[in-house]
Amino acid sequence: MKSDAVIELRNVSKAYERHTVLRNINLQVRAGEFLTLLGPSGCGKTTILRLLAGFEQADSGEILIAGRDMRALPPEQRHINTVFQSYALFPHLTVFENVAFGPRLQGVRGADLQERVLEALRMVKLEDYSARRPGQLSGGQQQRVAIARAVVNRPLVLLLDEPLSALDYKLRKAMQIELKQLQRRLGITFIFVTHDQEEALSMSDRVAVMNAGRIEQLGTPRQIYETPENLFVARFVGEINTLFGRVVAVDPPYYDICVHERIVRLKSKFIFASGDRVNILIRPEDLRIWREHEGSDEERATLFPAAVEDVVYKGSTVDLIIRLDNGDRLSTTQFFNEDDQAIVNLDFQPGERVFVDWVHDWEVILPHED
Amino acid sequence: MSVKRAARIAYLLLIYGFLYLPILVLVVYSFNDSKYSLEWRGLTWDWYQALLDDPDLWQVALNSALIATLSATVATVIGTMAAVALYRYRFFGKTLLNGLVFVLMLTPDIVMGIALLILFTSLSLPLGFWTLLLAHITFSIPFVVVSVLSRISGFDRYLIEAAKDLGASEFQTFRRVLLPMLAPAVLAGWLLSFTLSMDDVMVSFFVTGPSFEILPLKIYSMVRLGVTPEINALCTLMLGVTLSMVLVAQALLRDRGT
Numbered sequence: 001m002k003s004d005a006v007i008e009l010r011n012v013s014k015a016y017e018r019h020t021v022l023r024n025i026n027l028q029v030r031a032g033e034f035l036t037l038l039g040p041s042g043c044g045k046t047t048i049l050r051l052l053a054g055f056e057q058a059d060s061g062e063i064l065i066a067g068r069d070m071r072a073l074p075p076e077q078r079h080i081n082t083v084f085q086s087y088a089l090f091p092h093l094t095v096f097e098n099v100a101f102g103p104r105l106q107g108v109r110g111a112d113l114q115e116r117v118l119e120a121l122r123m124v125k126l127e128d129y130s131a132r133r134p135g136q137l138s139g140g141q142q143q144r145v146a147i148a149r150a151v152v153n154r155p156l157v158l159l160l161d162e163p164l165s166a167l168d169y170k171l172r173k174a175m176q177i178e179l180k181q182l183q184r185r186l187g188i189t190f191i192f193v194t195h196d197q198e199e200a201l202s203m204s205d206r207v208a209v210m211n212a213g214r215i216e217q218l219g220t221p222r223q224i225y226e227t228p229e230n231l232f233v234a235r236f237v238g239e240i241n242t243l244f245g246r247v248v249a250v251d252p253p254y255y256d257i258c259v260h261e262r263i264v265r266l267k268s269k270f271i272f273a274s275g276d277r278v279n280i281l282i283r284p285e286d287l288r289i290w291r292e293h294e295g296s297d298e299e300r301a302t303l304f305p306a307a308v309e310d311v312v313y314k315g316s317t318v319d320l321i322i323r324l325d326n327g328d329r330l331s332t333t334q335f336f337n338e339d340d341q342a343i344v345n346l347d348f349q350p351g352e353r354v355f356v357d358w359v360h361d362w363e364v365i366l367p368h369e370d
Numbered sequence: 371m372s373v374k375r376a377a378r379i380a381y382l383l384l385i386y387g388f389l390y391l392p393i394l395v396l397v398v399y400s401f402n403d404s405k406y407s408l409e410w411r412g413l414t415w416d417w418y419q420a421l422l423d424d425p426d427l428w429q430v431a432l433n434s435a436l437i438a439t440l441s442a443t444v445a446t447v448i449g450t451m452a453a454v455a456l457y458r459y460r461f462f463g464k465t466l467l468n469g470l471v472f473v474l475m476l477t478p479d480i481v482m483g484i485a486l487l488i489l490f491t492s493l494s495l496p497l498g499f500w501t502l503l504l505a506h507i508t509f510s511i512p513f514v515v516v517s518v519l520s521r522i523s524g525f526d527r528y529l530i531e532a533a534k535d536l537g538a539s540e541f542q543t544f545r546r547v548l549l550p551m552l553a554p555a556v557l558a559g560w561l562l563s564f565t566l567s568m569d570d571v572m573v574s575f576f577v578t579g580p581s582f583e584i585l586p587l588k589i590y591s592m593v594r595l596g597v598t599p600e601i602n603a604l605c606t607l608m609l610g611v612t613l614s615m616v617l618v619a620q621a622l623l624r625d626r627g628t
């Protein structure tokens with residue numbers, strides 16, 4: 001079976017002692033793509049990278065790199081390089097020697113070596129620092145040396161294990177952009193690990209959301225965010241509101257769902273039967289808030305009455321915490337909108353009575369879990 | 371305020387005096403131009419000259435230097451490998467071995483001396499050069515292990531994996547990453563072992579025979595006939611060598627390799 005996958009995991013499982021860390025992982029990584037493993041701490045992201053790099057062996061399943069089974073190949077013979085979370089730069093070597101480490105082992109010498117190392121350092125804008133030792137560099141610079149040291153080997157795949165988590169917010173944002181540009185320029189496949197959903201969504205071509213040793217969903221950032229396949233993914237990739245409902249009438253792909261004593265007609269790609277319990281998921285920015293004087297009585301009949309519980313001013317948005325009259329708490333994000341005179345002034349007060357609905361079709365309906 | 375200060379200075383002087391005055395007296399008297407009296411009769415190099423002119427003493431000093439060099443070198447090789455193994459690999463009895471290193475360091479010399487003596491006689495090894503060397507290697511190893519292990523434990527634990535990731539074999543990893551990074555600790559371990567060997571009386575007393583004399587034991591037997599200025603001079607020289615080696619070792623251990 002031929003495919004354009006540089007990396008393929010087939011039914012890979014891994015346990016440490018008796019604690020299962022990965023369960024039946026199936027994953028194909030395409031050549032040149034930026035794939036992110038996203039998940040909470042301890043879900044097995046690092047373990048996947050360690051299996052690919054060759055530091056651990058899978059208990060079962062196959063790992064193919066460029067179509068070759070990797071089982072017997074030790075790390076030093078794999079065409080893969082890693083950027084470690086702690087950078088793991090050699091403290092006794094200069095920046096130049098750190099970057100030259102890999103090429104030297106490949107037998108590159110003299111002017112060739114000089115040129116290749118300097119090119120890698122230029123790429124990360126550190127050519128003026130080649131004589132320094134890692135201890136004399138800032139965190140961001142060390143990070144870039146670690147990247148240069150890996151990419152100078154022109155690996156098939158670059159593995160990056162939470163490379164930005166040690167950096168402060170501003171530097172992290174800057175490095176996200178730099179990394180993405182670097183990846184485009186080099187055309188190297190990146191497998192990037194993070195537990196930060198925003199980072200994953202903004203950088204990746206595809207994201208694999210992981211939980212407890214499984215891949216819950218694999219898709220583009222947009223698919224992951226807008227059409228999560230289960231509650232875990234929905235909640236992990238961003239804030240989301242959950243409304244409980246029950247299917248009362250079926251007309252695929254349309255379903256009449258009873259939510260808080262109101263019937264709403266919604267579309268879903270799932271198949272439901274009448275009487276099924278469902279969760280309706282709505283992102284905060286898709287909720288609409290109506291003030292008491294807005295809308296006609298007719299419109300009001302379809303809205304959910306609620307009260308403002310908290311108002312959080314965020315600069316470009318105002319976040320409202322809303323409590324529905326039946327007790328559910330929802331969070332909403334309201335954007336300042338210059339065109340809309342009614343909304344331009346988001347001076348909500350805690351305790352204020354409001355009405356809530358959402359832009360239909362932007363919700364996701366999932367079977368009720370547990 | 372100033373009374374308190376004066377009291378503090380007096381206290382410090384007392385302590386330092388107690389600790390270092392005997393040594394200072396020894397050094398000073400090694401330059402005293404008087405064979406028998408403790409009266410100060412002016413500076414002289416005579417006693418150092420006498421040492422230089424004593425061929426027997428030279429032989430004994432060379433013996434000591436040989437044992438110290440050999441035992442330090444062997445202990446350093448074994449101790450370094452042991453420390454690397456303790457750090458890198460998981461194996462049966464690792465915790466036990468780790469504990470034994472400290473037990474060995476804390477074992478009273480007299481116990482170790484007698485234990486080794488029993489071992490050597492039960493193996494019917496003739497006491498002399500070889501038994502002495504083995505004994506010195508034995509008591510030096512733990513100091514090398516501890517010195518190297520304390521440095522290696524400070525390393526980023528992914529350094530070795532990083533080297534392999536970049537294509538280094540096991541040997542290349544040791545040669546290009548571990549060894550250069552450990553070098554200061556390895557050298558410090560060697561210097562410590564060397565001085566331990568040069569100074570040792572207790573263990574050596576039990577495990578050497580008449581065929582092979584070493585400096586500390588020689589001094590010990592000379593002192594029984596009375597402390598002479600030559601002995602003061604000899605001790606001053608040994609003090610100088612030991613002190614400079616310990617200082618170098620300390621400096622090496624302090625450099626954490628930025």
Ligand SMILES: Nc1ncnc2c1ncn2[C@@H]1O[C@H](COP(=O)(O)OP(=O)(O)O)[C@@H](O)[C@H]1O
Binds near residue numbers: 019041
């Ligand atoms: N060498 C190991 N021995 C035993 N358990 C381990 C080992 N490495 C990782 N684990 C466990 O495996 C699980 C997954 O770890 P990891 O892949 O590092 O997660 P992540 O990188 O997603 O935070 C965790 O529960 C962790 O405690």
Ligand SMILES: [Mg+2]
Binds near residue numbers: 046161
């Ligand atoms: Mg991890």
